[in-house]
Amino acid sequence: MSAIPVQPTPIRRTFGEWLRRNPITLKEMRSRMRGRRAFAVLTVNALLLGGLVSLIYMTYAANTQTFNSPSNLQSLGKLIFATAVGMQLLITCFTSSSSAVGAISSERERQTFELLRTTLLPARSLVLGKLAAAVLFNLLVILSAIPIASLSFFFGGVTLEEIAIASVFLIVTALAFSSIGLFFSSLLRRTSQATAVSTVVTLILLFGIPVFMLIIQGLLSTMTYYGGSRTGMTSVEAELTRNFVIWLLISISPISAGVATLALLLENKTALSMTLTLSNGTSVSYPAPWIAYTVVYLLLSVLLIALSVRAVKRVDK
Amino acid sequence: MPPIIEIKDLSKKYGKRTAVNQLNLAVEAGEIFGFVGPNGAGKTTTLRILATLLRANGGEAFIAGHSVRKAPRGVRGVIGYMPDSFGIYHDMRVWEYLDFFGACYHLREGERKRLVNDLLELVDMTPRRDEMVDKLSRGMQQRLGLARTLIHDPQVLILDEPASGLDPRARVEIRELLVELARMGKTVFFSTHILADVAEICTRVGIIEAGRIVATGTLDELQRGLATQRAVHISVLDRATEAQEFLSALPGVGGVEAHVEQNQQQRTRLEVKFTGDDAALSAMLSGLTARSIPIVHFSEDSQNLEDIFMQLTKSSLD
Numbered sequence: 278m279s280a281i282p283v284q285p286t287p288i289r290r291t292f293g294e295w296l297r298r299n300p301i302t303l304k305e306m307r308s309r310m311r312g313r314r315a316f317a318v319l320t321v322n323a324l325l326l327g328g329l330v331s332l333i334y335m336t337y338a339a340n341t342q343t344f345n346s347p348s349n350l351q352s353l354g355k356l357i358f359a360t361a362v363g364m365q366l367l368i369t370c371f372t373s374s375s376s377a378v379g380a381i382s383s384e385r386e387r388q389t390f391e392l393l394r395t396t397l398l399p400a401r402s403l404v405l406g407k408l409a410a411a412v413l414f415n416l417l418v419i420l421s422a423i424p425i426a427s428l429s430f431f432f433g434g435v436t437l438e439e440i441a442i443a444s445v446f447l448i449v450t451a452l453a454f455s456s457i458g459l460f461f462s463s464l465l466r467r468t469s470q471a472t473a474v475s476t477v478v479t480l481i482l483l484f485g486i487p488v489f490m491l492i493i494q495g496l497l498s499t500m501t502y503y504g505g506s507r508t509g510m511t512s513v514e515a516e517l518t519r520n521f522v523i524w525l526l527i528s529i530s531p532i533s534a535g536v537a538t539l540a541l542l543l544e545n546k547t548a549l550s551m552t553l554t555l556s557n558g559t560s561v562s563y564p565a566p567w568i569a570y571t572v573v574y575l576l577l578s579v580l581l582i583a584l585s586v587r588a589v590k591r592v593d594k
Numbered sequence: 595m596p597p598i599i600e601i602k603d604l605s606k607k608y609g610k611r612t613a614v615n616q617l618n619l620a621v622e623a624g625e626i627f628g629f630v631g632p633n634g635a636g637k638t639t640t641l642r643i644l645a646t647l648l649r650a651n652g653g654e655a656f657i658a659g660h661s662v663r664k665a666p667r668g669v670r671g672v673i674g675y676m677p678d679s680f681g682i683y684h685d686m687r688v689w690e691y692l693d694f695f696g697a698c699y700h701l702r703e704g705e706r707k708r709l710v711n712d713l714l715e716l717v718d719m720t721p722r723r724d725e726m727v728d729k730l731s732r733g734m735q736q737r738l739g740l741a742r743t744l745i746h747d748p749q750v751l752i753l754d755e756p757a758s759g760l761d762p763r764a765r766v767e768i769r770e771l772l773v774e775l776a777r778m779g780k781t782v783f784f785s786t787h788i789l790a791d792v793a794e795i796c797t798r799v800g801i802i803e804a805g806r807i808v809a810t811g812t813l814d815e816l817q818r819g820l821a822t823q824r825a826v827h828i829s830v831l832d833r834a835t836e837a838q839e840f841l842s843a844l845p846g847v848g849g850v851e852a853h854v855e856q857n858q859q860q861r862t863r864l865e866v867k868f869t870g871d872d873a874a875l876s877a878m879l880s881g882l883t884a885r886s887i888p889i890v891h892f893s894e895d896s897q898n899l900e901d902i903f904m905q906l907t908k909s910s911l912d
């Protein structure tokens with residue numbers, strides 16, 4: 278065997294090139310595709326979406342009126358699209374966090390983590406490689422739903438804008454929830470622990486926040502009512518605060534942000550901002566929930582990825 | 595040239611328990627160094643610190659001049675580390691396993707292909723290249739693990755109990771491989787609690803006990819340094835009493851016992867307790883032959899390794 282000089286990593290590379298060179302991504306994709314799980318996830322996803330969409334179609338088809346007017350058909354199209362995207366959103370939250378939740382902890386459990394750490398592979402490449410594999414797989418799941426969602430295109434009514442927003446929404450969700458799984462995987466020693474914590478967090482983000490929001494909304498309404506006397510705020514200030522808090526809460530849960538965005542789209546004005554009218558008649562505009570959602574979840578992802586890299590880098594004490 | 599592995603006053607505590615206690619050790623390039631000690635002596639802890647996986651509480655360690663604490667990446671580039679457990683991926687073929695780790699050292703694809711073939715050849719696993727790693731026998735996995743440590747052509751191999759849990763044949767194969775690697779110019783630093791592993795192949799050994807080095811040196815040195823008393827066996831055909839008187843009068847001889855050996859053509863066996871060096875031992879033999887005493891056997895009963903080991907590590911048994 279001759280001496281092989283260790284090649285320094287070239288710094289300037291395109292993302293695609295980096296991805297192709299990252300040994301972790303390659304290994305993960307290979308083993309994911311080799312296993313039966315990927316196939317199972319794709320199948321279950323298609324069955325769930327297909328089932329739901331068929332149900333809607335059959336319900337509508339039972340009513341002969343549906344096919345009489347183009348506008349009825351269009352709303353059928355919109356409904357199918359919204360349902361497919363909403364369902365896919367829910368599924369993506371779970372498949373993303375669960376497909377990244379073993380990323381680091383399973384390497385620890387297999388005792389391959391230390392082997393990797395003694396190589397020249399930087400912690401950052403390990404973390405990003407794992408994340409890329411999880412996100413790419415979930416994008417594949419999302420892509421596989423397109424044929425079903427595209428059924429809605431036959432009926433018309435779905436705009437290009439809606440398709441674009443849905444895509445951004447789903448991609449950001451796949452990235453963010455993969456990052457959540459990855460983070461707990463890097464923090465906790467066991468995959469079972471990471472799975473438990475990450476599932477709880479996913480449930481809180483999906484359902485906990487909307488419930489919390491409803492409670493807060495109730496509380497804030499009372500506060501607004503007593504606004505002037507109790508908090509020293511004018512009633513307009515109190516109302517503004519309330520609206521802001523609610524807007525924020527709506528935007529940080531995938532479900533509420535999705536529903537609110539859908540409502541915006543159905544109102545058919547603009548999908549970029551949300552306007553709320555105060556009791557004194559003035560109206561205030563906020564960025565649309567899907568925009569806030571995108572910003573918040575992208576920032577969250579970056580933070581979680583950085584924390585994961587730190588956890589991987591940490592030398593045992 | 596400075597030692598390729600240098601450990602200075604290294605200490606490691608787990609909570610209140612001291613695992614490594616001000617350990618000092620130097621290994622020269624090209625050595626096969628056996629790090630021997632009973633279970634719990636602190637071998638794995640020391641090796642993990644050297645492999646940059648664990649931070650010491652005190653002291654320093656250098657590998658090929660790189661500080662384990664300050665330049666972990668430099669260290670990683672020059673060491674091949676094999677932990678006491680074989681890290682298995684369940685869904686990987688033998689060649690993929692090596693190729694994957696090669697990529698983790700940033701080796702290019704074409705280079706890796708050639709290296710994987712060379713390494714499989716070296717560890718005699720070419721026919722297994724497409725088998726799944728988790729289906730391999732323990733001995734095969736250990737050899738594959740060794741091949742993995744070599745993928746980036748490191749100068750130093752740090753191996754934690756490379757022969758443990760193997761059947762005798764696989765053990766011999768691993769030992770032969772280590773010798774082969776040293777011949778290729780690598781420094782091999784390996785831990786073991788099995789003495790037979792170090793006996794045949796090590797250039798030097800260091801014995802660790804309760805986190806401290808209690809002895810280092812070649813096996814000969816250890817044996818001589820420890821043998822406070824040597825036992826010499828001499829068999830004579832005749833004139834046993836004369837021989838016994840001559841021997842008893844020699845300086846350094848502490849006593850001579852004579853036994854008539856049964857079924858051995860009237861031989862008499864003399865057991866001599868002796869504290870002299872090799873020159874004195876040789877003089878003993880020349881003295882006997884100068885008197886034409888019919889000697890049929892003359893040997894030193896070398897103290898076996900287990901005895902030395904027990905002597906050195908007896909504090910753990912107290």
Ligand SMILES: Nc1ncnc2c1ncn2[C@@H]1O[C@H](COP(=O)(O)OP(=O)(O)O)[C@@H](O)[C@H]1O
Pocket residue numbers: 608611612613631632633634635636637638639640
């Ligand atoms: N992670 C750990 N936490 C606490 N104690 C440990 C840990 N690892 C090892 N020890 C203790 O440190 C001592 C040395 O262990 P180790 O280095 O594994 O010895 P060896 O490899 O020689 O058998 C033992 O007493 C062991 O119980």
Ligand SMILES: [Mg+2]
Pocket residue numbers: 637638639678754755
């Ligand atoms: Mg050990």
